[in-house]
Amino acid sequence: MNSIPLFLIxxxxxxxxxxxxxxxxxxxxxxTKLISLSSIIIILILIGFFTASxxxxxxxxxxxxxxxxxxxxxxxxxxxxxxxxxxxxxxxxLFALIYSLKEKNYSFKFYFFFLILLSGMQGVILTNDIFxxxxxxxxxSIASYILIAYSRENKAIKASFDYLxxxxxxxxxxxxxIGLIYQGCGSLSLTEIGKNFNIKAGISxxxxxxxxxxxxxxxxxxxxxxxxxxxxxxxxxxxxTPISVLLSAVMIKISFLAIWRIINTLEAINxxxxxxxxxxLTALIxxxxxxxxxxxxxxxAYHSVSQMGFIIAxxxxxxxxxxxxxxxxxxxxxxxxxxxxxxxxxVIYATGIRxxxxxxxxxxxxxxxxxxSLVGALSITGIPPFNGFVSKTLITTSLKxxxxxxxxxxxxxxxxxxxxxxxxxxxxxxxxxxxxxxxxFSPDKIRKIPKTxxxxxxxxxxxxxxxxxxxxxxxxxxxxFILLKDLAYPLKVYSPSNIGKSLTILGLGIFLYLFISxxxxxxxxxxxxxxxxxxxxxxxxxxxxxLVFIIFMKIL
Amino acid sequence: MEFYxxxxxxxxxxxxxxxxxxxxxxxxxxxxADSAIVLFFILIGHRQGSTAPIMEKGIKDVVxxxxxxxxxxxxxxxxxxxxxxxxxxxxxxxxxxxxxxxxIEKLSRDE
Numbered sequence: 001m002n003s004i005p006l007f008l009i010x011x012x013x014x015x016x017x018x019x020x021x022x023x024x025x026x027x028x029x030x031x032t033k034l035i036s037l038s039s040i041i042i043i044l045i046l047i048g049f050f051t052a053s054x055x056x057x058x059x060x061x062x063x064x065x066x067x068x069x070x071x072x073x074x075x076x077x078x079x080x081x082x083x084x085x086x087x088x089x090x091x092x093x094l095f096a097l098i099y100s101l102k103e104k105n106y107s108f109k110f111y112f113f114f115l116i117l118l119s120g121m122q123g124v125i126l127t128n129d130i131f132x133x134x135x136x137x138x139x140x141s142i143a144s145y146i147l148i149a150y151s152r153e154n155k156a157i158k159a160s161f162d163y164l165x166x167x168x169x170x171x172x173x174x175x176x177x178i179g180l181i182y183q184g185c186g187s188l189s190l191t192e193i194g195k196n197f198n199i200k201a202g203i204s205x206x207x208x209x210x211x212x213x214x215x216x217x218x219x220x221x222x223x224x225x226x227x228x229x230x231x232x233x234x235x236x237x238x239x240x241t242p243i244s245v246l247l248s249a250v251m252i253k254i255s256f257l258a259i260w261r262i263i264n265t266l267e268a269i270n271x272x273x274x275x276x277x278x279x280x281l282t283a284l285i286x287x288x289x290x291x292x293x294x295x296x297x298x299x300x301a302y303h304s305v306s307q308m309g310f311i312i313a314x315x316x317x318x319x320x321x322x323x324x325x326x327x328x329x330x331x332x333x334x335x336x337x338x339x340x341x342x343x344x345x346x347v348i349y350a351t352g353i354r355x356x357x358x359x360x361x362x363x364x365x366x367x368x369x370x371x372x373s374l375v376g377a378l379s380i381t382g383i384p385p386f387n388g389f390v391s392k393t394l395i396t397t398s399l400k401x402x403x404x405x406x407x408x409x410x411x412x413x414x415x416x417x418x419x420x421x422x423x424x425x426x427x428x429x430x431x432x433x434x435x436x437x438x439x440x441f442s443p444d445k446i447r448k449i450p451k452t453x454x455x456x457x458x459x460x461x462x463x464x465x466x467x468x469x470x471x472x473x474x475x476x477x478x479x480x481f482i483l484l485k486d487l488a489y490p491l492k493v494y495s496p497s498n499i500g501k502s503l504t505i506l507g508l509g510i511f512l513y514l515f516i517s518x519x520x521x522x523x524x525x526x527x528x529x530x531x532x533x534x535x536x537x538x539x540x541x542x543x544x545x546x547l548v549f550i551i552f553m554k555i556l
Numbered sequence: 557m558e559f560y561x562x563x564x565x566x567x568x569x570x571x572x573x574x575x576x577x578x579x580x581x582x583x584x585x586x587x588x589a590d591s592a593i594v595l596f597f598i599l600i601g602h603r604q605g606s607t608a609p610i611m612e613k614g615i616k617d618v619v620x621x622x623x624x625x626x627x628x629x630x631x632x633x634x635x636x637x638x639x640x641x642x643x644x645x646x647x648x649x650x651x652x653x654x655x656x657x658x659x660i661e662k663l664s665r666d667e
Contacts (some may be wrong), residue, residue: 131626137634145640154651158664161579161644168586168637169573175593175630176566182623183600534661539574 004051004074005063008043008122011337015039016115023108033101035137036111040094040118047087055080055481064469070128071192077128080482085125085257089250092338093118099342102450103241110150110240117143117246121254125261128190130178130494133258134171138180140254141167141222144247148239150389154508159234162535166231167221169542174218180211194265206554213549215262217542220396222255224305226282227545230538233289236301241345242295248304248341249334256308256330260315272318274552278312279413280405282306287415287530291422291516292525294356296344300337302542303380306412307333312394313405320485325394327478332387332467336379339460346453347426350409350446359426365446368454370427375461376422379468381509382502384494387468393498394475394491410505417509418516436494558599566592579648583641590634597623597630638658 021030054061061078064070068456075511078086097114100106120140127133149160182188184203185196223227232252236244263271283306290302311333314326346369347362348354363370375386382392392413399406468475471493479487515521533541569592572585601623609618645655652660 003634042661065642098591131629135629135633138637142636142640145644149644149647152647154648157644157647157651158660161641161648164581164644165573168641169570169589172566172586172589172593176596179593179596179600179623182597188622243655530665532665535657536574543570543574 005078005126012115012119016112032108044090051455074129076126076498082125092249096245099456100242112145112162131188147243156238159238163231163235170218170221172213177211190265206308209553217546220449227541230533233301237298245338245341249338269381275316279309280408283309283412284408291419322398324479329391332391340376346521361429363427372461379464381417385468390471413505414508418512421513562595577656579645594627597627
C-alpha cells in the first residue's frame with residue numbers, strides 16, 4: 001500500500017525498457033502496443049482503486065525511497081493534488097495511446113518514449129524533493145523533445161530544437177533557484193524548505209524573491225506563461241497528434257501544478273496576486289494570434305496557452321472558490337482540449353490537409369467527427385450545458401473583485417468564440433471558398449477513420465457533457481478532498497444571469513468572427529500571423545520575463 | 557568574488573545563446589551556462605580549509621558532499637541534452653542546408 005507511489009513511476013519505466021528489450025527479438029509490433037496499453041491500465045487501476053482511500057481519509061501517502069527518512073532522503077508524497085493530477089494525466093494518456101494504435105504505423109521507439117514521458121510526468125507530481133523534481137522534469141522534457149521531432153519533417157525538427165533551447169534555459173534558471181534555496185536552508189525536501197525557507201525564518205527577502213522568481217520562470221516556460229510561451233504553438237502543432245494531446249492536455253498542467261505545489265509549501269502568498277495579472281494576460285494575448293492562424297492544430301495550440309491563462313488567473317485570486325474553479329477548469333480543459341486535438345488529428349488523417357482555408361463541407365463526409373468537434377468547441381467556449389461553462393462561471397464569479405483582469409478574461413472568451421467559429425466552418429459547405437481555394441483537396445479522396453480513433457473521441461465528448469450537467473459533485477469533491485476547504489456559499493451555476501452572460505459572449509464572438517472574415521480582417525490577421533517571434537527573441541523574452549518578475553516582486 | 561565570476565560565466569553563456577546566429581554556438585552557450593551553475597553548486601558546498609567527507613579518525617571539518625552529488629546528475633543530464641541537441645542540429649542541417657538561425661526561420665515561416 002505504502003509503495004504505490006513508487007510503482008506509479010516505475011511501472012511505465014519498466015514497460016518502456018521491456019519494449020526496448022523485446023524489439024531485439026523481432027517480435028510482432030502488436031506486442032509492443034499490448035505492453036504499453038497494459039502498463040497504463042495497471043497504473044490507472046492502482047490510482048483509481050488503491051489510493052483513492054487517501055482522499056477520503058484526507059491523509060498523505062508517503063513513501064521514503066531507500067528507507068531514508070525525509071530531511072536526508074527523497075520521498076514521494078501522494079496527497080489529494082498529486083492524486084488528482086496523476087489520475088487525469090493517466091486517463092488522457094490512455095486515450096492518446098488508444099488513438100495512436102491505428103493512426104500511423106508508429107515504431108516501438110514511439111511507445112518507448114511515450115512511456116518515459118508518462119513516467120516523468122508521474123514523478124514530477126509525486127516527488128517531494130525539489131532536485132528530484134528537476135530530474136523528472138528533464139526526463140519528461142527529453143522524451144517530449146524526441147517525440148515532437150518524431151515525424152522528422154523540417155518544421156517539427158525546428159520546433160523541437162526551439163523548445164529544447166528555450167526549455168533548457170528555463171531548467172538552468174530552475175537549477176539556479178534550487179541552488180539559492182539550498183544555500184538558504186540546507187535542505188532539498190519541499191516540506192523542510194517550507195519550514196525553513198521563508199521570510200519569517202530570517203531568510204533575506206531579496207534572496208527569497210530571487211529564488212522563487214527563478215523557479216517560477218524556469219517551470220513557467222513549460223507551463224506557458226505569457227512572455228515565455230513562444231515555443232509552444234509550433235511544438236504542439238507539429239508533433240504527432242497523440243503527443244500534441246499529451247503535451248497540451250497534461251504536460252503544461254503538470255508543470256503548473258508543480259508551481260502550485262512549490263508556492264503552497266513556501267507560503268509565498270504575495271506571489272499569488274501576481275499570477276492574477278500573468279494569468280489574465282496569458283488568457284488574452286495568445287487569442288489574438290489564435291484568431292489569425294490558418295493551421296488547424298496551431299490554432300488549438302494557441303488556445304491551450306490562452307486557457308492556461310484562465311487557470312493561472314483563477315489560481316492567483318486565491319480564494320477557496322477560485323482555487324476550485326482553477327482546478328476544475330484544469331480538468332475540463334484537459335478533456336476538451338484533447339477532444340479537439342483528437343478531432344483535428346482525425347480531420348488531418350482523413351484529408352491530409354491542415355490548412356483551414358482549404359477544408360470545407362466535411363460534415364457530410366464525417367458526421368461523427370463534426371459532432372464531437374462541436375462538443376469540444378462548445379465546451380471550450382463555455383456554452384451551457386457543457387463543462388467549460390461551469391468552470392468558466394466559477395472563474396468569472398471568483399474574479400469579480402478584480403475588474404481589469406476579469407475584463408481581459410471576458411475579451412479572451414469572446415476571442416475564443418470567434419476562433420472556434422472559424423474552426424467549425426470547415427464542416428459546413430462554403431461555396432465561395434470551395435471553388436477558389438480548395439487546391440489539391442477533393443472530397444472523394446477522404447480516408448476512412450479507424451474505430452480506435454473514434455472511441456476516444458466519443459468517450460471524451462461524453463465526459464465533457466456529463467461533467468457539465470452534474471457539476472456539483474466534482475466541485476464538492478475538488479473543494480473538500482483536494483483543497484480541503486469548504487466553499488463558503490452554495491453556488492448555483494445554472495442561473496439565468498450566468499447563462500445570459502455566456503450567450504452575450506457567444507453573440508459578440510460571432511460578431512468578431514464576421515469581422516475577421518471580411519477583407520480588412522483578413523489583412524490584419526495576415527499581419528499578425530507574420531509577427532511570430534523567432535528563437536532569439538523568445539530567449540530574450542525569457543530573460544525579460546525574469547526581470548519583470550523580480551522587479552514586480554519587489555514592488556509588491 | 558567567486559560567486560560573481562560564476563555569475564559572469566552564466567551571463568556569458570546566456571549571451572552566447574541569445575546573440576549567436578549559428579546553432580552549434582547556441583548549444584555551446586547553453587553548455588557554458590550549465591557549467592556556471594555546476595560551479596555555483598560546488599561553491600555552495602565548499603568551505604576553505606576543510607577536507608573531503610571521508611569519515612576517518614581525526615577528521616572534523618568536512619565539505620558538504622550533497623551539491624557535488626547533485627551536480628553529477630546535472631552534468632549527466634547536460635550531456636544527454638547536448639547530444640540530443642546536436643542530433644537535432646544534424647537533422648536541421650540535412651533539411652535546411654544551413655545552420656544560421658535567421659535563414660532557417662525564413663525558410664520555415666508559414667505562408
